[in-house]
Amino acid sequence: MNLNIAWLYPKQMSTYGDRGNIITLVKRCRWRNIDVNIDEIDLGDKIDSKKYDLYFFGGGQDRSQIKVSEDLQKIKRGDLVRAADEDAVFLSICGGYQLLGHYYQPSHGNKLEGVGILDVVTRASNTRMIGNLVIKANKDFIRNKFNPLTLVGFENHSGKTYLGKKASPLGLVEKGFGNNGEDKTEGAVQRNVFGCYLHGPLLPKNPHFADLLIKTALSKRFGDVELKNLKDSEELLAHDAAIQRSRSV
Numbered sequence: 001m002n003l004n005i006a007w008l009y010p011k012q013m014s015t016y017g018d019r020g021n022i023i024t025l026v027k028r029c030r031w032r033n034i035d036v037n038i039d040e041i042d043l044g045d046k047i048d049s050k051k052y053d054l055y056f057f058g059g060g061q062d063r064s065q066i067k068v069s070e071d072l073q074k075i076k077r078g079d080l081v082r083a084a085d086e087d088a089v090f091l092s093i094c095g096g097y098q099l100l101g102h103y104y105q106p107s108h109g110n111k112l113e114g115v116g117i118l119d120v121v122t123r124a125s126n127t128r129m130i131g132n133l134v135i136k137a138n139k140d141f142i143r144n145k146f147n148p149l150t151l152v153g154f155e156n157h158s159g160k161t162y163l164g165k166k167a168s169p170l171g172l173v174e175k176g177f178g179n180n181g182e183d184k185t186e187g188a189v190q191r192n193v194f195g196c197y198l199h200g201p202l203l204p205k206n207p208h209f210a211d212l213l214i215k216t217a218l219s220k221r222f223g224d225v226e227l228k229n230l231k232d233s234e235e236l237l238a239h240d241a242a243i244q245r246s247r248s249v
């Protein structure tokens with residue numbers, strides 16, 4: 001069994017250590033003797049949408065998002081839409097999340113067109129939403145055991161994201177701002193496309209979410225795979241510590 005991962009724009013979109021999500025996916029596969037191939041997809045690169053099981057798209061500042069948005073519209077949008085339609089898994093964080101939606105309107109300049117595989121829109125605000133973020137995951141998308149039900153991380157964005165009818169929230173905010181600091185939603189899920197504002201990086205402290213993504217991505221080619229359990233005591237201690245820390249401020 002093997003997993004093929006496309007890492008979108010690692011040079012432009014990997015703020016706050018989001019590359020740690022790639023490291024976690026690789027480790028959690030290799031610890032299970034699952035081969036992993038990572039292709040770094042840069043500005044100007046074409047994508048073979050048949051090749052990849054999972055796409056990772058990290059966060060980035062407005063100026064990076066301008067270049068990336070142009071590249072998405074010129075070169076990659078069609079293949080990414082095809083990949084999502086064929087149930088590839090996407091994990092997108094913050095700026096990457098915003099650009100998988102319909103658009104991101106920065107506080108200055110033109111609207112940045114997105115890929116549109118998440119039915120969300122984002123508009124910059126005067127509020128900088130920064131801090132620890134704890135959510136309770138939305139049961140609708142949890143196909144298998146998902147324990148704990150919480151997801152933890154930190155957020156740093158001015159963009160406010162609003163979900164359309166085709167997208168479900170990844171979860172509901174227990175601590176922090178989430179999508180917009182107004183409707184208590186955080187993140188978005190549509191088919192196998194996941195987006196959220198959880199930096200950290202997200203996956204090391206949320207091993208149960210990492211495994212959900214791996215299992216879902218593998219199932220496209222290998223059917224309903226059962227992943228061998230890993231000893232996640234340290235990861236879950238970090239998860240709980242993050243929750244405690246969020247409650248102490």
Ligand code: GLN
Pocket residue numbers: 015058059060061062065093094095096156157158159160
């Ligand atoms: N530039 C976007 C915002 O501020 C995304 C920032 C990020 O990716 N951390 O909302």
